[in-house]
Amino acid sequence: MSINSAMLAGVSGLTANSSALAAISDNIANINTVAYKRNQVNFANIVTAQAVTGRYSAGGVQGLTRQYISQQGLIQSANSSTDLAISGDGFFIVTEKGFGLTDADKRVFTRAGSFNVDSDGYLRNDAGFYLQGWPIAANGTINYNPSDLTELNSINVKNLGSAVQATANVTLNANLDKRQTISAAEGTYDPATRSMADWEENSDPATGTQPDFSIEMNIVDTMGGTHKVSFSLLRSAANPNEWHAEIFAIPAADVTGGPSGQIAQGLVMFNQDGTIDLANTTLFGAAGAAPTISLAASGAGGTPRWDDGLGVGAQDIRFDLDKLTQYASASTVRIVNPDGATVGTVVGVQVDEGGIVSAIFDNSQIRQIARIGVATFANPDGLQAVSGNSYRATIDSGEYVIKLPGQGGAGSISPSTLENSTVDMSAEFTGLITTQKAYSACSRIITTADQMLDELISMRR
Structure with missing residues (x-):
């Protein structure tokens, strides 16, 4: 019945606009989150088959969530030499463990480069993830493999001894x-x-x-x-x-x-x-x-x-x-x-645009420790978001390829900087207003359909 379809269409509108409100809320809440990528719920209509000529059955609307992960945020200067941003495509490779990594330990990808040296000497970001890189041997060589995450280790800048x-x-x-x-x-x-x-x-x-x-x-x-x-x-x-x-x-x-x-x-x-x-x-x-x-x-x-x-x-x-x-x-x-x-002992850390992490000693010596790897995807917008402002690979995103910073299409490392959130406050508040109005209108559809059903039921009296 057309009245029922109208009511169901209103319900679908409430559901879709609720999702849109949730996405806007997430965006506004994370406006100051480092390298946060905004989400947006786009709407697509649902068309049902019209079984009887001259009668219309409403299909309603569905909300489709889109992630703008590939969008570059504004890069601004930061106070710490271990604050890092990627200028261009790619993601930092991070893990939940600092040492004792095995093949079974998950690796995730992030652009949140607010890394600090923790009490054990590891570079760790605000979400608690450890930065991964290729260790640099004493002779300056790197065992580089673009498709093997296990070649990477958590970068430690203090467990070096003296120089x-x-x-x-x-x-x-x-x-x-x-x-x-x-x-x-x-x-x-x-x-x-x-x-x-x-x-x-x-x-x-x-x-x-x-x-x-x-x-x-x-x-x-x-x-x-x-x-x-x-x-x-x-x-x-x-x-x-x-x-x-x-x-x-x-x-x-x-x-x-x-x-x-x-x-x-x-x-x-x-x-x-x-x-x-x-x-x-x-x-x-x-x-x-x-x-x-x-x-x-x-x-x-x-x-x-x-x-x-x-x-x-x-x-x-x-x-x-x-x-x-x-x-x-x-x-x-x-x-x-x-x-x-x-x-000499370690007194500081520096990172260059090529992703080389070096320890600075109090005897003026500088020792190269590791080189940060940058993971790229064919479709970064297809990644699956996980807690900690990070992502996992999916079928839609394609397989990762680990590259040296600034090479093969990978972005370069920008030291002493951070990537801002891509959220536009004015756009989000505008969306908030339109979503609220749309939600109210959809609720009015349900109220009107309910009144029409009441009229229909009262006809038998």
């Missing part, structure tokens, strides 16, 4: 005075019996030779210990552009080798324009040899080597002498810059 970096390079910027007078001891100088290292040790002119100029620096060994090393020079009488040179440890006991901790000895040569002539410099071995000194490990064979009591590993140190000059001005040191760092 030590042995000195590998020394930058030396100095000038040697071309006007330097020849020392009286230069004629008796011998790097084996009357070395500059010997004089530095005991100041005995009978066994050592006082250098004309010395440059001292600190070297960090493989265990983070600090050692003083001297780069000493003596003007040669044989050639106006030639200097005797020695590199030795202070104290000599740190190194087992030549006289009084001597590590290297030879000549440093200069061109006629005052620049260094590395092609004819013999301080590091044969003329033209790479400007590198090598110290064997403690207890190892060969000399020079670190003292056996130190227990440290082998070490090669390269000297950058391109800025060592011989000009007619006072001998002076401009810059001595050895790299390396003593023992």
Whole structure:
């Protein structure tokens, strides 16, 4: 009967508008939720077969929920370096467990990047999910598999121990005075019996030779210990552009080798324009040899080597002498810059646009820990929403593909930012008003149909 169909159509209208009100309520409630994606109930009419010509049976309406997951929210700056947003397509991969992950543990996807370092050192967002990434090996390699979630681990930025970096390079910027007078001891100088290292040790002119100029620096060994090393020079009488040179440890006991901790000895040569002539410099071995000194490990064979009591590993140190000059001005040191760092602990975390998470140590070292993976879907609007502002894959969404941030269509990571909710307050309040009016109108349909049925029933009296 048409009156019954009208009443049922009104009921369907109440149901559809109730769903619309629920979606609007969710949107308004989550207007400040990080990376929240608005929902909307769209209406579609239901058409019933008209069995009798001239009579119309109402079909009503059905509400179809649509998720706007693929819509990009506004990215705004945040205070924390671990607040992250994805600029472009893709989702962070997260899990409910920080450690002990197995294949059976579920992984979900989110764009809510409000991550903080928890008490165990894991990056965890406000919903309690742990951020996943590929661990970076000590040599910088990543075991990358775009279709295997189990290759990812929860990122921990504190369970790293201490960081030590042995000195590998020394930058030396100095000038040697071309006007330097020849020392009286230069004629008796011998790097084996009357070395500059010997004089530095005991100041005995009978066994050592006082250098004309010395440059001292600190070297960090493989265990983070600090050692003083001297780069000493003596003007040669044989050639106006030639200097005797020695590199030795202070104290000599740190190194087992030549006289009084001597590590290297030879000549440093200069061109006629005052620049260094590395092609004819013999301080590091044969003329033209790479400007590198090598110290064997403690207890190892060969000399020079670190003292056996130190227990440290082998070490090669390269000297950058391109800025060592011989000009007619006072001998002076401009810059001595050895790299390396003593023992340090984690004091901060940084993330770059490529998704590389690095730990910052208080000794100024930066260690790469992991690289964040970004999951993309053929149809992100087909994902299934779950609690915690996250999603699961469905048949409609298609299979995930894990990509490196900024590559293969995946969005890049934007550090120290957060993605805002996509909710538009003015649009939601407008929808709230129209939904309320539509609901009232549908209720009036039911009231009118009820009155007409009353009239029909009263006809038999």
